[in-house]
Amino acid sequence: MARHGGRTVRDLRRENRSAVLQRLYFDGPMSRLALGSAAGLSSGSVSNVVAELLADGLVEEAGSLGADGGRPRTLLRVAAGRGRLVGVDVGETRVRVELFDLAMSELARTESTLPGHGSRSYDVGVVAGHILDGITEVLGADGAAPDARGPGELLGVGIGVPGIVEHTAAGTLVHGQTVGWDAVPLEALLRGSSQLPADVPLFIENGARTLGQAEMWFGGGRGARNAVVVLFGSGVGACVVTDEVEQGRAVEWGHLTVQVRGRRCRCGARGCLEAYAGAEAMLARWREAGGQPPPGTDEEAALTALVSAARPGDGGEADPVAAEVLAETAEYLGAGLADLVNLFQPERILVGGWAGLQLGPAFLDSVRTHTLAHALRHPAARVGIALGRLGPDAVTVGAAILPLAAFFARGGHRAPVDSPTPVPAWQTALGGRLAEQRGGG
Template structure:
């Protein structure tokens, strides 16, 4: 019978655990009665699942709720300290690694800069070394590590009979990378044309180092896509049925999420042609949006027209100086070159956003990334005005353009949600040792997100 319909009792049990964990994460604390209604399960099924999860320590009691004329109802919630997640942002100026608990509260971080100005080295071995060193540091097992954070690698302790996560167990590592990620039978390949990566098997290289145990799942995806996932779960995308999340850093990228694309899709938006026979882009083509609107190109245009970034400043410091020159805090005369280049950049970005509005007709467009957030306070109104000027009236009338809410760490937050989504999809069970990591489980987790709600276990939701 089970073979005929394709689902076993074990499958049904896992699906029920997934439904309960997701409902508690996004909507809890909740009583068992409310949980059954929200998860679409019978009272008996909810009681059985909650009892299992309580035994395994994956959920915990969280007080009680008074009931008119009846007994108070005990509330339960996901136990935030029951597992650990690592998010990695392979950016274009640095590699950032962060350790989180299940509520996405940051426990530790490590950063490794990518040296150089204008022409950085993205040697795969160097980047992989930064990732491995950063992971060791945040887990308290490598040079520069702080105080002990409890169990690092390994299964942890206190595992229930059902095989759920142990206390403090590392549930997985998510990595956001620049470029296109191709998921193959042999693992993901990273095609990062602007940084010189051609079919790089990053996960395989990390595994081959011998510094990562086989039982710790790895997940790799495009950095703009992980930014989009973070904003949809915890930030400015909550409650929206469709959104485009833009990453504006050294280059530019985007992620589109909607009913037809609920898994999210990374867009190489920065390589949209905005001027035929225009400036040469890092990808080798001419006239790409990134050749005008990425922070690297923006600063290059300022220098070409006589601007003088501070000597030896990195990209972020140089952009800060450019903004200060265009809008002096002391009320002095603005640098007309910096102001003109910024305004031209706002128009290019606005025209690029207009294409996204016309193509996808989203409810929201969120601008994130370190450069977008740094310039946002003075930049966004101009970008929004240009976007609406270049858009068709109907989709322009319903879109809201705003800054992302999660700050410059949003890519690492989103990367950490990749193993979290897989953990939900497994029903909270530990991944089998040596098993290949599944593709990012966007569908199940995004399907669980209730409009306007964030994770109920605390952390980054506002």
């Protein structure tokens, strides 16, 4: 096969298909003329690629655009119904599974509660069962067959998990110290079930990272190259996206030491940020100080009670204990964010996760004040701090982006299951769009 600079004709064709798909996805509908300019391709190359993608059902016509003195230009877009994507959020209290089309419109969802929340040690077999049952349920609700090919085929399953994710030749391992997982072979467990067909691509990443890529593609991170996206749930974590970490990196930010010989963290160390911030730590400190969440409530309802006690909406008197817990948490979280500002100098910090969104703008104002007080003046003056925009489904959206990005990177072909774990393509796609925007400015 002919080679061009070390690349084969097949490589070039795949790259051209990938460029066209990405530009249509982010900026479509577009005409062939505009598409050629955006993708950096000649009119002949665009025509050939578009013809292939139309024949494959990946692209469809989306009306026309009038042209002065000439014939209207046909607009093109990615065909949303061409494939299906599953996103899974393995949280610390529940597993959420959602099915999306290529436009990331939700088609079906299910959620199940995890047992053993008090012990913080989860049976991986139970978790894997919830994941597999959830996948089966959402596919059944949509009438899709997981091993079908062609229109509506399942392009892959993405899973966001707590802990450190290690990709090995034998499959993906999860090191979730706070939930009692030590090198758990999650991929092998899922692959070993008949509920997941052997040819369906599977992508497993840290939940903070999937949250980060969702916000970067569709939420508050759009247009930024340097950002930190914080996952504030039962614990805390972060995804760092910088010029130096172009693919995004999940960091165990919650286990940064903020108090030497401080409170015992659930990871076993003392003084971690997560021992002071995060919903579980907040509720523990409230109880220790005499606070009384309503009996029998789950973590989310108990946090709602804490916030209501600290900031009663009817003009009543605030509970000073609850108010002090909120104030102290904001100070610790602000100090932790200041470390991220000093280390990575991001343009933006976005706070997501169910607890972060529940605490809301008033809490974030206090966090922002403490962040700016602790950070170095120069990077602090350049950073914007805001809530994430995608709500509680951000992790499942980000997880579903994993197979979508790989699908685009392969020019609209599903990744083979036995291929090595690919370099994540979501930031590469985003980076190409940013470069184009900056060049046009």
